[in-house]
Amino acid sequence: MLIEIKNVQHHAQLSRASWQFTATLHIDGQVVGTTGNDGDGSPTWYRGKDSSCKPLIAAAERYCALLPDRVLKVPGGRVIRFKQSMGQVIEELFDTHRSEMRRQGWEHFLQQEINRRQAGSFVLYNPHNGDVRSITTREPIGILLQNTYLRNALCEDLKTNAKSYLEAGYQLANTNIPETVLATCNIQPGQLFRSKQTKGPLQAKKYKRKI
Structure with missing residues (x-):
C-alpha cells in the first residue's frame, strides 16, 4: 500500500x-x-x-x-x-x-554565495560543517583563464593558497573554472563540490511511503 x-x-x-x-x-x-x-x-x-x-x-x-x-x-x-x-x-x-x-x-543559499564570491576568489566549502571560505586570486579568474601562462599562475595560486583547506576536507566550489583546467592543476574529483540543486523555483515534491 x-x-x-x-x-x-x-x-x-x-x-x-x-x-x-x-x-x-x-x-x-x-x-x-x-x-x-x-x-x-x-x-x-x-x-x-x-x-x-x-x-x-x-x-x-x-x-x-x-x-x-x-x-x-x-x-x-x-x-x-x-x-x-x-x-x-x-x-x-x-x-x-x-x-x-x-x-x-541551504543549497539555494550556498549557490548564491558561490556565485557572489567566485569571480575573484577560490571558493572552498566544507561539506561536514557547512563552512564557506574564499581566497582572493591575484587577478579575476576570467583573466587568469585567458592564456596558458595565466592558467599556470592560477594553478600555482590554487596549489599554494588552497592546499591546506583541500587537505583538511574542504572542496573547491568554483563553477567558473573549467574542469579541464582543474585537472591540469591536479585537483581530484573528490576535491570538487558540485551542487545537487536543480534549476528553477523550489517546489514541494511528492513524499511517499510504501507499507
Whole structure:
C-alpha cells in the first residue's frame, strides 16, 4: 500500500507545540482527503473527502497498525516503543518533506554565495560543517583563464593558497573554472563540490511511503 502527501503547506509561525501543516492525502494513487496538524501539540488529523473513501482509509489504518514499533531513545539509555498509526506515518512523511525543503533552501543559499564570491576568489566549502571560505586570486579568474601562462599562475595560486583547506576536507566550489583546467592543476574529483540543486523555483515534491 502506498501512502502519499502532496500539496504540502507549512506555516512555521503557527507551529507552537508541534509542526503545523496541511496536505492532500493519497492512498494507492487516489486522493482520499486532507491531512494536517494544527501546530498546538494535538495529534495529526486526516479526513476523507467523502464516504466512498472510508474503506481505503480503514485499510491503510490497519496496515499502519501492523508496522514495526517506532523506537525512541531517551536520555539515560532508556528506549521507548510506540505502536504505529496512520497519523504517525503521515508525520514521518511531513518530516521528510520539511527536511528536503531545508536542504533545498541551504543549497539555494550556498549557490548564491558561490556565485557572489567566485569571480575573484577560490571558493572552498566544507561539506561536514557547512563552512564557506574564499581566497582572493591575484587577478579575476576570467583573466587568469585567458592564456596558458595565466592558467599556470592560477594553478600555482590554487596549489599554494588552497592546499591546506583541500587537505583538511574542504572542496573547491568554483563553477567558473573549467574542469579541464582543474585537472591540469591536479585537483581530484573528490576535491570538487558540485551542487545537487536543480534549476528553477523550489517546489514541494511528492513524499511517499510504501507499507
